[in-house]
Amino acid sequence: MSNFDQTVRVLARNVARAMSPRPSASPRHRADRRQEKLRLEERLRFETLLSELSAGLIHVPAGAIDAALERALQQVATFLGVDRGTVDIHQEVGRGGRISWMLPGLGEWPHVMDAEQFPWTAKQLGRGDIVRFSEIDDLPEEAATDRASYERVGTRSKVALPLSAGGPMLGVLSFSSVRSRRAWPAELVERLRLLSEAFASTLERKRVELSLAERLRFERLLSSLSTSFNQLSAGDFNREVQHALHRVVDFLGVAHGSLIEFSRDGGTAHSWAIEEWMDVGEFPWMTARLQRGDVVSFSELETLPDEAAVDRQSYLAHRVKPHVAMPLMAGGTVVGGLVFSGGDAERSRADELALMQQLQILGEVFAHALSRKQGELETQRLRQELTHIGRVSAMGELTASLAHELNQPLSAILNNTETVQGLLEADVVDLEAVREILADIVAEDKRAAAVIHRLRILLKKGEIEFVPLDVNEVVGEVAWLVKSDVLLRNVSMSLELAPDLPSVRGDRVQLQQVVLNLVLNGLEAMRPPPAGPRTLVIRTARDDAASVTVAVQDSGIGINETDPDRIFEALYTTKPDGLGMGLAIARTIVDAHGGRLVAGNNEQGGATVHFTLPVGRKDEC
Ligand SMILES: Nc1ncnc2c1ncn2[C@@H]1O[C@H](COP(=O)(O)OP(=O)(O)OP(=O)(O)O)[C@@H](O)[C@H]1O
Numbered sequence: 001m002s003n004f005d006q007t008v009r010v011l012a013r014n015v016a017r018a019m020s021p022r023p024s025a026s027p028r029h030r031a032d033r034r035q036e037k038l039r040l041e042e043r044l045r046f047e048t049l050l051s052e053l054s055a056g057l058i059h060v061p062a063g064a065i066d067a068a069l070e071r072a073l074q075q076v077a078t079f080l081g082v083d084r085g086t087v088d089i090h091q092e093v094g095r096g097g098r099i100s101w102m103l104p105g106l107g108e109w110p111h112v113m114d115a116e117q118f119p120w121t122a123k124q125l126g127r128g129d130i131v132r133f134s135e136i137d138d139l140p141e142e143a144a145t146d147r148a149s150y151e152r153v154g155t156r157s158k159v160a161l162p163l164s165a166g167g168p169m170l171g172v173l174s175f176s177s178v179r180s181r182r183a184w185p186a187e188l189v190e191r192l193r194l195l196s197e198a199f200a201s202t203l204e205r206k207r208v209e210l211s212l213a214e215r216l217r218f219e220r221l222l223s224s225l226s227t228s229f230n231q232l233s234a235g236d237f238n239r240e241v242q243h244a245l246h247r248v249v250d251f252l253g254v255a256h257g258s259l260i261e262f263s264r265d266g267g268t269a270h271s272w273a274i275e276e277w278m279d280v281g282e283f284p285w286m287t288a289r290l291q292r293g294d295v296v297s298f299s300e301l302e303t304l305p306d307e308a309a310v311d312r313q314s315y316l317a318h319r320v321k322p323h324v325a326m327p328l329m330a331g332g333t334v335v336g337g338l339v340f341s342g343g344d345a346e347r348s349r350a351d352e353l354a355l356m357q358q359l360q361i362l363g364e365v366f367a368h369a370l371s372r373k374q375g376e377l378e379t380q381r382l383r384q385e386l387t388h389i390g391r392v393s394a395m396g397e398l399t400a401s402l403a404h405e406l407n408q409p410l411s412a413i414l415n416n417t418e419t420v421q422g423l424l425e426a427d428v429v430d431l432e433a434v435r436e437i438l439a440d441i442v443a444e445d446k447r448a449a450a451v452i453h454r455l456r457i458l459l460k461k462g463e464i465e466f467v468p469l470d471v472n473e474v475v476g477e478v479a480w481l482v483k484s485d486v487l488l489r490n491v492s493m494s495l496e497l498a499p500d501l502p503s504v505r506g507d508r509v510q511l512q513q514v515v516l517n518l519v520l521n522g523l524e525a526m527r528p529p530p531a532g533p534r535t536l537v538i539r540t541a542r543d544d545a546a547s548v549t550v551a552v553q554d555s556g557i558g559i560n561e562t563d564p565d566r567i568f569e570a571l572y573t574t575k576p577d578g579l580g581m582g583l584a585i586a587r588t589i590v591d592a593h594g595g596r597l598v599a600g601n602n603e604q605g606g607a608t609v610h611f612t613l614p615v616g617r618k619d620e621c
Pocket residue numbers: 517521522525554556557558559560567568572573574575577578579580581582583584606607608609
């Protein structure tokens with residue numbers, strides 16, 4: 001049976017006892033009988049009040065418990081004719097606090113568990129004993145300090161009962177009188193003890209319900225963080241981390257939150273903060289400890305060791321006091337740190353422990369997000385490297401075009417220079433003609449420089465750069481690059497470019513690489529003597545409102561596979577000197593652009609490989 005049930009039972013029994021007529025042993029004086037009757041009625045009213053209060057508290061929801069206890073205190077204090085009724089709750093219990101009722105005009109009064117002011121009282125209560133005195137002089141010798149304190153706050157009589165719901169002490173229930181003395185007969189104290197048990201179980205219920213609600217709130221936070229981090233791409237990382245930090249800071253009720261990322265070489269790679277206070281460089285001591293995997297936590301700057309002088313200055317400058325920094329571990333290494341500061345310095349030990357546990361779990365979520373991001377960036381880097389290799393090898397196949405493009409201006413320059421030399425040997429130099437030829441030389445030189453420039457761009461190992469692009473322009477440049485090879489191979493190439501195409505967002509060099517790969521594959525598919533003419537068509541079209549298509553159609557041997565998708569597999573090749581990487585790379589590039597690359601055979605022979613690209617939004621292009 002719970003404490004509370006017991007309380008209600010005892011109360012009910014007392015009520016019943018008080019209401020049943022008592023056998024009168026001997027005839028009594030009339031006045032005596034009246035007094036006895038009054039006393040009984042009074043007791044009955046008190047019992048009824050207590051049992052109503054106790055029973056009523058059972059149904060009060062957690063959020064309304066404080067108000068209900070305050071009302072109960074008022075009713076009991078009024079009934080007893082005392083001036084103050086107080087429930088002082090310990091720090092450890094739901095952040096502590098005080099619920100009280102007092103006669104208007106009375107000032108605040110100290111907690112009786114304050115051992116400095118009330119050492120004797122606190123000791124008695126701590127042992128589970130009830131403290132009561134009708135007047136200050138009733139207090140024993142050893143309670144001299146308490147007596148002085150009671151006098152100072154004007155308390156004349158008092159009863160204080162420890163609150164406990166079977167476990168550790170939750171707080172103290174007390175009633176005190178300021179205006180007059182008041183007696184605390186044992187019978188009354190016994191009733192109050194029952195009331196204190198009802199109070200204690202109500203407080204305990206509130207603590208449990210609140211901690212459950214808090215747990216639930218935390219679980220919700222965790223699951224929403226994990227969901228958003230799991231769908232996270234490296235590109236959205238900054239925004240999502242800011243968002244997540246905001247939510248965690250709100251949840252914890254702190255002022256600042258930041259995430260630090262350590263790079264593999266042990267340096268700090270990056271940090272994110274919801275307020276721009278966290279510059280890791282300002283906190284060398286904290287950072288070094290985090291990197292060693294230590295938790296750094298303090299609530300007073302004075303407790304920081306001497307080595308933390310620089311950090312202390314920074315905390316002072318940023319007016320940061322309570323602070324906790326948690327290392328983030330992934331696969332046995334420290335990948336970063338999670339730092340929170342400011343806010344409620346007055347946390348109890350129990351709160352502190354709960355907070356550390358929550359931070360540990362949050363730390364795992366953030367560590368996972370960081371290591372995922374690092375993994376994704378690594379893949380991105382490898383992919384870029386591969387794309388670059390692909391580009392270099394594709395360019396290698398364009399020797400004819402490139403040699404031609406460079407040879408043309410160079411031989412024109414040579415011709416023109418020889419002509420000028422001839423002109424200069426004449427008796428009368430035709431300066432006008434020399435000037436014209438020199439202008440031609442300059443123009444040819446510029447053309448050669450332009451070819452080299454374009455090649456350099458294509459072969460450069462640059463960062464991917466998403467910009468608004470005109471697809472027709474991208475296709476046009478590839479056509480220009482390959483035109484000599486096309487001619488040499490006896491192929492007729494035509495461009496069917498749709499006018500007024502909307503722009504797409506993409507990386508110019510990578511998309512050129514895709515088109516170049518498709519064109520080269522088309523040319524190679526037409527290498528064996530075909531039945532009809534060799535034709536290559538590069539077509540652009542507006543697919544629908546949301547996408548643009550680029551198609552490369554050839555009249556070659558066609559795809560020799562029942563599943564045309566196989567040709568996109570890495571290392572799939574039917575060519576003796578092929579790598580089988582061209583289409584695999586092309587597909588990764590198109591995927592990264594949010595498009596689709598597909599292949600199929602034409603009815604009239606040959607194959608068409610085409611890709612779509614999403615049209616950039618108005619505000620992006
Ligand atoms: N237009 C096409 N017509 C017929 N088959 C094609 C066409 N394009 C690609 N293929 C087939 O797909 C295979 C894979 O093409 P992919 O470009 O990935 O590699 P590859 O051309 O063999 O070598 P490389 O890595 O040098 O480009 C080719 O070997 C070929 O069999």
